[in-house]
Amino acid sequence: MTATPTAPTAFLAPTGLTTDGLPLTTVDEERRAALVAGFPFPFPNPTYRYSTNVEPARGAVLTPAGQWGEVVVDVDVEYREELAQREQVLARDPSRYAVLPHMRVACWDAMLGLMRELAAAYPDDMELTLVEAGARPRYRWRNGLLGLEQEFTYGVEDTLPGEPLGWICSQVQEDVVLMDQRDGVLYGDAGVVTFAADWSFGFDVGMSFLEIHGPVPRLHAEGVITRAQQFLVRLQPGEVYRRTNWTLTIGRRLDVSTELYDEWGPDRESVQLLDDTAFGALVHLRVEVQHLVRLPESGAIMFLIRTYMLPLEEVARVEDWRVRAADVLAELPQDMADYKGIAKFRDRAAAWLRAAG
Amino acid sequence: MSPARISLVVTEVTELVPGVRGLALAATDGAPLPSYPPGAHLVLDVPAGDGRPRALANAYSLTGENVEPLEYRVSVLRCDPATGAAGGSAWVHALEVGDKVEAHPPRSLFAPVRHASRHLLVGAGIGITPLLSHLRSHARWGAEAELLYLCREGLGAHVEDLAALAGESVTVLHDRAAFTALLRERLRDQPLGTHLYTCGPTGFMDLVHLEAADAGWPAGRLHAEAFGTADLDPGEPFTVSVDGEELAVPAGVSLLEALEEAGHEVANLCRQGVCGECRVGVGPGSGPVLHRDLYLTDEDKAAGDCLMACVSRAEPTDDRPAHLEVIL
Numbered sequence: 001m002t003a004t005p006t007a008p009t010a011f012l013a014p015t016g017l018t019t020d021g022l023p024l025t026t027v028d029e030e031r032r033a034a035l036v037a038g039f040p041f042p043f044p045n046p047t048y049r050y051s052t053n054v055e056p057a058r059g060a061v062l063t064p065a066g067q068w069g070e071v072v073v074d075v076d077v078e079y080r081e082e083l084a085q086r087e088q089v090l091a092r093d094p095s096r097y098a099v100l101p102h103m104r105v106a107c108w109d110a111m112l113g114l115m116r117e118l119a120a121a122y123p124d125d126m127e128l129t130l131v132e133a134g135a136r137p138r139y140r141w142r143n144g145l146l147g148l149e150q151e152f153t154y155g156v157e158d159t160l161p162g163e164p165l166g167w168i169c170s171q172v173q174e175d176v177v178l179m180d181q182r183d184g185v186l187y188g189d190a191g192v193v194t195f196a197a198d199w200s201f202g203f204d205v206g207m208s209f210l211e212i213h214g215p216v217p218r219l220h221a222e223g224v225i226t227r228a229q230q231f232l233v234r235l236q237p238g239e240v241y242r243r244t245n246w247t248l249t250i251g252r253r254l255d256v257s258t259e260l261y262d263e264w265g266p267d268r269e270s271v272q273l274l275d276d277t278a279f280g281a282l283v284h285l286r287v288e289v290q291h292l293v294r295l296p297e298s299g300a301i302m303f304l305i306r307t308y309m310l311p312l313e314e315v316a317r318v319e320d321w322r323v324r325a326a327d328v329l330a331e332l333p334q335d336m337a338d339y340k341g342i343a344k345f346r347d348r349a350a351a352w353l354r355a356a357g
Numbered sequence: 358m359s360p361a362r363i364s365l366v367v368t369e370v371t372e373l374v375p376g377v378r379g380l381a382l383a384a385t386d387g388a389p390l391p392s393y394p395p396g397a398h399l400v401l402d403v404p405a406g407d408g409r410p411r412a413l414a415n416a417y418s419l420t421g422e423n424v425e426p427l428e429y430r431v432s433v434l435r436c437d438p439a440t441g442a443a444g445g446s447a448w449v450h451a452l453e454v455g456d457k458v459e460a461h462p463p464r465s466l467f468a469p470v471r472h473a474s475r476h477l478l479v480g481a482g483i484g485i486t487p488l489l490s491h492l493r494s495h496a497r498w499g500a501e502a503e504l505l506y507l508c509r510e511g512l513g514a515h516v517e518d519l520a521a522l523a524g525e526s527v528t529v530l531h532d533r534a535a536f537t538a539l540l541r542e543r544l545r546d547q548p549l550g551t552h553l554y555t556c557g558p559t560g561f562m563d564l565v566h567l568e569a570a571d572a573g574w575p576a577g578r579l580h581a582e583a584f585g586t587a588d589l590d591p592g593e594p595f596t597v598s599v600d601g602e603e604l605a606v607p608a609g610v611s612l613l614e615a616l617e618e619a620g621h622e623v624a625n626l627c628r629q630g631v632c633g634e635c636r637v638g639v640g641p642g643s644g645p646v647l648h649r650d651l652y653l654t655d656e657d658k659a660a661g662d663c664l665m666a667c668v669s670r671a672e673p674t675d676d677r678p679a680h681l682e683v684i685l
Contacts, residue, residue: 102472105498112392112424130389133427135497154424155497182470183577234633236464238391296392297424297494299468 015278017270022251024281025311032314034077037066039310041318042246042287046327048336050218052227057240057291064320071121072240072291073114073172074306079145082173082195082254089194089255095202096194096257097166103190106178106300108155111164113295113302114172115141143171165190175305177201178295179209184233186301188212195254195307197247197286198341203258217335232301235294242291248329248342248349249286252309268344276352280313283349285325312349316356326353362402363390367456368428373514376435377483378450381421381428382458389425393463395494396487396554396582399429400461400626403445408438411614414628415445418486418556418582419463420515423494429463432514434483443609466631467554467582469494474550476502477543479565481557482513487582488556489515489522496522504528505543507536507561540565544572556582583631583651595671595679598642606670612637612681613666621685623666630668637666638684645672646681 014020026032041063061069068074090097099107118126125144132138137154148171152159160167169176169192177191186209193201204212209232213225235241249256250267271282291304316322329342330350337343369381382399384390396418403413421430433449436442452458469476469491476495478488485506495502503526504519510531519527530536544553553574555565562581569579591609598604599621606615613635616623625635630650639646639662648658650665657663664681671679 100472105471105494109392130425133389133422133425135422135493137425180471182472236462237393237397238462297394298471299394299465 015274017273018266019250019270019274019278019282022267022282023253025252025284025309025314031077035308035310036314036318038068038074038076039063039065039308040068040244040287040289041065041321041324042244042285043324043328046324047331048246048328050216050224050336052224052231054228054231054241054243054292057242063318065318068289069242071117072242072293072304073117073121073174074289075118075122075125075145075173079173083146083170085254086192086194087170090192093202093259095259096196097169097192098202098205099163099165099190100180100206103178103180103298103300106180106295106298106302107163107165107190109295109298109300110176110178110302111168112139112154113293114168114174114176115139118143118172146171165192173306174291175307177303177305179232179301179303181233181299181301185209186229186232188303191303193257193305195305196257197249197288197307198256198258198261200258215339217339232292235292235301237294237296237299240291240293242289245288245290247286247340248346249284249309250282252284252311254307254309268341271345272348276355279348279352280316280356281311283312283345283352284309285312285315312352312356316353319357322353322356326350329353362459363462365429365458365460367452367454367458370452370454373432374512376512377432377514378435379420379430379432379514380449380452381430382460383428385457387427389427390429391462392424392426393419394465394468395423395490396467396469397423397463397465397490398467398487399431399463400628401431401445401449402459403448407444407448407451409444409448411610411618413443413445413448414461415449416464416629417449418467418490420486420489420518423490429460432483432486461626464626464632467556467580469500469554470552470580472550473552473578474501474548475552476500477547477551477553478502478504479540479553479555479557480504481507481561482509484555484557484561484582485513485515485519486556488554489518491554492519492522492527502526503543505530505536505540507531507533507557537564537568540568541572544569544574552578552580554580554582583629592647592670593673593679595673595681597671597681597683599683599685611667612664612670612683616666616683616685623685625667628667630665633665635666636663638663640682640684642680642682643671644674644677644680646670647672 057072060067115128119128127142129140131140140151142149175193175195177188179186180189209229250271256264287308289306293302295302329346337346364385365382366385368383371379373379398416398418400414400416403415405412417431420432433446435450436446438444438447467487480488506529516529555562566579594607604615604619623635626632633652646664647670649668671681673679
């Protein structure tokens with residue numbers, strides 16, 4: 001992997017619509033090619049329904065354009081760009097980062113876990129060394145991509161530049177939620193979530209897994225969420241599973257949290273008025289690769305949400321993706337399209353993809 | 358759904374107190390072992406032979422450092438096969454430094470509740486082992502904890518370890534009446550939000566929970582380690598029909614073992630009725646089920662369509678021998 005400086009961004013001709021000035025996916029061909037090659041295309045079937053679609057992590061998935069899925073924590077060409085965005089979001093709105101007091105152990109546990117995953121995936125750039133074992137293990141952490149080197153004692157906050165969860169989240173592109181397990185129920189009691197797709201971490205913190213998913217249609221009636229929770233509460237230390245989720249996002253906007261709805265909500269109207277070229281560049285297929293990790297000391301579940309985005313114009317260049325995405329978008333039941341917030345433009349997105357053949 | 362077994366080598370054996378052996382097990386390559394939650398246990402593969410008719414899988418609470426440990430430590434009380442024990446602990450007591458051992462990675466069913474305002478740990482005999490692990494963690498994280506330990510004089514394992522970790526917060530008693538009196542007092546002198554954890558013989562844990570209920574503790578604040586020291590009784594023989602075949606399950610052999618010996622693959626992990634992996638379907642041709650697990654809910658059991666194959670058995674009725682129809 002390489003971390004190149006931010007490439008110049010394309011701009012659409014101003015239209016006077018709310019979509020003016022939205023970020024697009026880079027025009028740098030090399031970076032674009034890397035984003036396409038690593039894109040976790042989320043539709044194995046021609047129709048999409050909610051399911052408890054979890055599978056063991058780390059299995060590579062081959063796509064017509066490349067592959068994804070070998071690593072739990074993924075560093076790609078957007079690394080610096082996305083970390084900078086996270087920093088800005090947190091500076092603007094600290095409610096995206098919360099740690100309830102009893103989650104201290106889980107935060108240390110999560111930090112070590114993320115470091116281990118980074119070191120395993122990128123041994124040239126990332127390294128976690130156990131300096132001294134025992135009741136208070138000491139470690140050395142090196143993140144060569146960011147030029148960081150830090151020696152710390154496990155459980156001693158003073159030996160880190162900041163609180164462990166917040167600090168490690170400034171080094172990964174993933175959003176992180178830590179769920180405490182009490183009496184067979186999971187609670188979202190800590191996290192750093194700056195790239196939420198139309199939900200609010202600050203609102204959800206402290207809620208149970210079932211409460212957090214309360215607004216999602218179909219899930220409860222079909223038992224999907226209850227089954228998911230039953231599965232999660234039985235995960236054993238060190239076990240890692242994954243699933244994907246998806247939506248459409250207008251512009252390359254990582255932060256489409258409920259807090260900013262007034263900024264991005266109106267784009268759903270405006271996008272319908274754009275010409276086809278602008279539509280294909282602005283509308284992004286947004287995919288979350290979510291990893292579920294049972295942390296070894298705290299027993300908390302670490303929920304990682306990594307967001308990938310590809311504009312329709314790139315999706316359409318891969319023939320299998322173009323056809324499949326069009327089929328799924330056209331067939332998606334209305335209530336699911338409503339919940340995903342794409343009801344007003346998913347038909348056009350499907351038609352756009354079909355016409356791009 | 359569990360990772361593969363890990364290969365370990367015995368690096369240390371110690372006689373902690375008479376009858377209790379401490380075992381240290383390291384990775385064969387010497388690398389740090391996976392971390393685990395306090396109160397977790399290790400399931401060791403005990404091979405058949407030496408008087409053991411079949412292989413066993415014995416669970417032992419981990420007592421050592423739980424974060425990036427260089428070794429796993431367990432403390433094992435020897436239960437005499439001559440008095441009906443299955444022979445797993447006798448095998449542990451015969452291990453020597455350098456012996457290779459296979460194990461499942463640590464499993465957690467008895468972790469501390471991190472949002473507790475305080476932790477009251479109550480152990481008896483060899484049941485002290487998971488509580489020692491809890492106490493280590495509370496010492497590291499500065500959590501408030503108090504421990505009561507009932508054991509015979511001179512036979513209590515880890516007394517010094519406990520004192521070194523938590524000093525005055527540890528009380529060791531050798532007299533049951535004095536213990537019960539102190540327990541009653543301590544149960545009534547804890548801040549709101551305290552959680553209680555107990556491990557020891559089943560009768561002991563029942564007593565602790567009864568006393569706690571008596572003192573007004575809500576059930577959600579009480580936790581018991583299911584791996585007490587008492588083995589389940591061997592049970593009565595019964596028959597099983599599965600896939601058109603009829604199997605005999607003798608006393609001392611579990612349904613799970615009988616199915617495995619007949620060549621059926623049944624997912625399983627703890628083999629003690631705790632983890633929920635080996636649930637099998639029960640068909641209409643079955644007689645009554647003797648449920649002995651800690652996993653199924655009362656509703657599950659009332660439905661009468663499943664059982665946990667590792668511990669549960671068939672019961673006879675007045676006019677029918679004990680029989681199960683199992684659906685895999």
